[in-house]
Amino acid sequence: METIRFEELQLSDAVLRAVADMGFEAASPIQAQAIPAQLEGHDMIGQAQTGTGKTAAFGIPLLQKIDAENRKLQAIVLLPTRELAIQVAEEIRHLAKFMHGIRVLPVYGGQDIVRQIRALKDGAQVVIGTPGRVMDHMRRKTIRTDQVHTVVLDEADEMLNMGFLEDMETILSQLPQERQTVMFSATMPPAIADIAKKFQNNPVMVRVVKKELTVPEVTQYYYEVKPKNKVEVLCRLMDLYSPKLSVVFCNTKKGVDELVQALQGRGYFAEGLHGDLKQEQRDRVMNGFRNGRTEILVATDVAARGIDVDDVEAVFNYDIPQDDEYYVHRIGRTGRAGRVGKAFSLVVGKEVYKLREIQRYCKTKIIPQAIPSLDDITDIKVEKTLDQVRELLETADLSAMINVVEQKLIEEDYTALDLAAALLKMNMGEDNEDIIDNFEIARSLDELDRFGRNGRRYGREEYGRNGYGRDSRRGRRRSSAEDAAVGYVTGEDMARLFVNIGKNQGITPGDILGAVAGESGIPGRVVGSIDMYDSYTFVDVPRKYSDQVLNAMEHAKIKGKNVRIERANENGGRSGHGFVRRGSRKNR
Numbered sequence: 254m255e256t257i258r259f260e261e262l263q264l265s266d267a268v269l270r271a272v273a274d275m276g277f278e279a280a281s282p283i284q285a286q287a288i289p290a291q292l293e294g295h296d297m298i299g300q301a302q303t304g305t306g307k308t309a310a311f312g313i314p315l316l317q318k319i320d321a322e323n324r325k326l327q328a329i330v331l332l333p334t335r336e337l338a339i340q341v342a343e344e345i346r347h348l349a350k351f352m353h354g355i356r357v358l359p360v361y362g363g364q365d366i367v368r369q370i371r372a373l374k375d376g377a378q379v380v381i382g383t384p385g386r387v388m389d390h391m392r393r394k395t396i397r398t399d400q401v402h403t404v405v406l407d408e409a410d411e412m413l414n415m416g417f418l419e420d421m422e423t424i425l426s427q428l429p430q431e432r433q434t435v436m437f438s439a440t441m442p443p444a445i446a447d448i449a450k451k452f453q454n455n456p457v458m459v460r461v462v463k464k465e466l467t468v469p470e471v472t473q474y475y476y477e478v479k480p481k482n483k484v485e486v487l488c489r490l491m492d493l494y495s496p497k498l499s500v501v502f503c504n505t506k507k508g509v510d511e512l513v514q515a516l517q518g519r520g521y522f523a524e525g526l527h528g529d530l531k532q533e534q535r536d537r538v539m540n541g542f543r544n545g546r547t548e549i550l551v552a553t554d555v556a557a558r559g560i561d562v563d564d565v566e567a568v569f570n571y572d573i574p575q576d577d578e579y580y581v582h583r584i585g586r587t588g589r590a591g592r593v594g595k596a597f598s599l600v601v602g603k604e605v606y607k608l609r610e611i612q613r614y615c616k617t618k619i620i621p622q623a624i625p626s627l628d629d630i631t632d633i634k635v636e637k638t639l640d641q642v643r644e645l646l647e648t649a650d651l652s653a654m655i656n657v658v659e660q661k662l663i664e665e666d667y668t669a670l671d672l673a674a675a676l677l678k679m680n681m682g683e684d685n686e687d688i689i690d691n692f693e694i695a696r697s698l699d700e701l702d703r704f705g706r707n708g709r710r711y712g713r714e715e716y717g718r719n720g721y722g723r724d725s726r727r728g729r730r731r732s733s734a735e736d737a738a739v740g741y742v743t744g745e746d747m748a749r750l751f752v753n754i755g756k757n758q759g760i761t762p763g764d765i766l767g768a769v770a771g772e773s774g775i776p777g778r779v780v781g782s783i784d785m786y787d788s789y790t791f792v793d794v795p796r797k798y799s800d801q802v803l804n805a806m807e808h809a810k811i812k813g814k815n816v817r818i819e820r821a822n823e824n825g826g827r828s829g830h831g832f833v834r835r836g837s838r839k840n841r
């Protein structure tokens with residue numbers, strides 16, 4: 254595994270400062286290839302998915318080409334959803350932190366257009382938006398493209414799935430001829446290849462070639478967690494499995510430092526290892542780990558490469574690695590010298606799809622697990638403490654202590670039972686009951702094929718009609734409080750919407766779901782039943798989002814077709830008073 258440092262990539266000082274500030278230790282494999290290709294001025298097709306560092310892979314070269322003195326729009330990034338627009342804009346803003354005068358603006362459907370127009374008038378050199386909205390601004394001349402020299406299609410295949418083909422083509426055909434066109438796509442369906450042919454000039458193909466790797470025999474688990482609970486979940490797993498030595502992997506140096514601090518704060522013997530440490534510090538940390546003084550080593554991929562310790566009992570992927578190969582290297586840190594090792598991965602949101610890719614590529618099995626509850630942890634801690642007590646009872650001379658206890662029992666009004674219970678509680682340390690709701694459910698990675706790549710649900714079988722859910726771990730219905738905790742919505746809170754297209758128009762439930770979630774920005778998982786008929790479809794959305802969906806879908810197209818969406822009446826039909834025209838695309 255060759256490491257390319259950002260310093261080797263001929264980047265400006267401002268960008269180098271930014272990546273250092275973001276804690277990136279080395280370029281990810283896709284960055285190592287894609288950045289030089291774009292800096293040389295080539296059009297490019299990158300085959301990479303979320304989690305590989307692809308945003309910076311196009312964001313860095315794009316920023317290097319922006320003239321900050323010029324307030325005019327110079328680069329457009331098109332992507333499929335509002336969520337992605339916000340994320341990508343945030344990442345590019347980070348990368349531009351030390352470049353003065355660069356403005357990056359996300360524009361997406363569902364957000365007040367007047368506000369966007371005002372922001373655009375202020376001048377933005379980089380616009381990051383969904384195709385429908387970008388096209389809208391181009392028509393209104395609130396986006397002018399005469400000085401655009403770079404366009405990026407991010408998640409091109411997803412834009413295609415969501416019916417943005419025509420819009421992408423319209424936008425591309427209106428940009429200046431002299432420009433760089435960069436495309437990222439996880440898959441290459443023929444329509445995407447066609448766009449490349451039509452709108453790119455000798456594009457360079459960039460993807461990470463995968464080696465055949467032997468996956469070590471390590472039992473692998475994963476947990477779906479919320480970002481705010483990651484430290485807590487890690488600690489619970491440490492408590493539950495109590496590995497003598499473990500390595501925890503983070504993707505950035507900053508991540509390592511923060512986690513070490515959090516773990517030390519909670520009383521764990523943890524130390525960090527990354528590229529900013531001097532050799533001397535590194536030796537000190539490694540010695541501590543080898544002789545067991547440090548039980549938890551928190552490291553980046555690059556720093557961990559040299560670790561040669563045989564009795565690492567567990568590896569934790571605190572962050573999901575950016576490359577499949579890294580995963581294999583990471584878990585190979587345990588299970589060495591014939592020992593049994595375990596690997597635990599924490600996934601947040603969409604990262605679960607990255608993990609599915611890893612599972613596929615490695616031809617291995619990564620098993621979903623429920624996060625251990627506080628009760629589980631308490632049981633384990635009690636068991637451990639009692640084991641120690643048993644050992645003491647058998648080996649130590651306790652006569653002096655027995656005298657003290659006897660004296661206390663005479664002087665005060667306690668029983669021996671009270672005293673033992675209080676001492677046990679003291680020994681268990683503080684508990685932290687309110688930190689976590691334990692309803693983060695891990696889905697089997699194989700099951701994810703029924704979901705879209707971006708976490709949208711592409712069928713309605715997963716949670717049954719009306720979003721009623723079943724807690725897969727316990728085989729019982731979730732209570733409504735639990736539903737609220739996991740973000741599912743029950744039937745009475747759903748509003749039924751009518752959409753005037755159906756099977757005969759070649760539409761699938763996935764298209765409807767993609768459009769509803771993508772245009773309105775509501776999470777796909779809260780969308781309920783999608784009942785599709787020949788020429789129309791009913792879709793249930795949480796009542797509180799129904800206006801948002803109706804507004805966002807006012808001008809939406811699904812698979813290039815104009816659609817009309819309106820409230821259905823409550824007994825499942827469409828509104829009694831006939832269709833209300835909400836305006837068509839033409840008269841926007």
Ligand code: AMP
Nearest residue numbers: 277279280281303304305306307308504
């Ligand atoms: P992306 O594939 O663009 O969605 O990136 C996934 C995450 O990786 C983001 O949080 C990035 O900030 C982060 N990231 C990007 N490049 C690197 C790098 N070279 N080293 C560590 N983290 C990175």
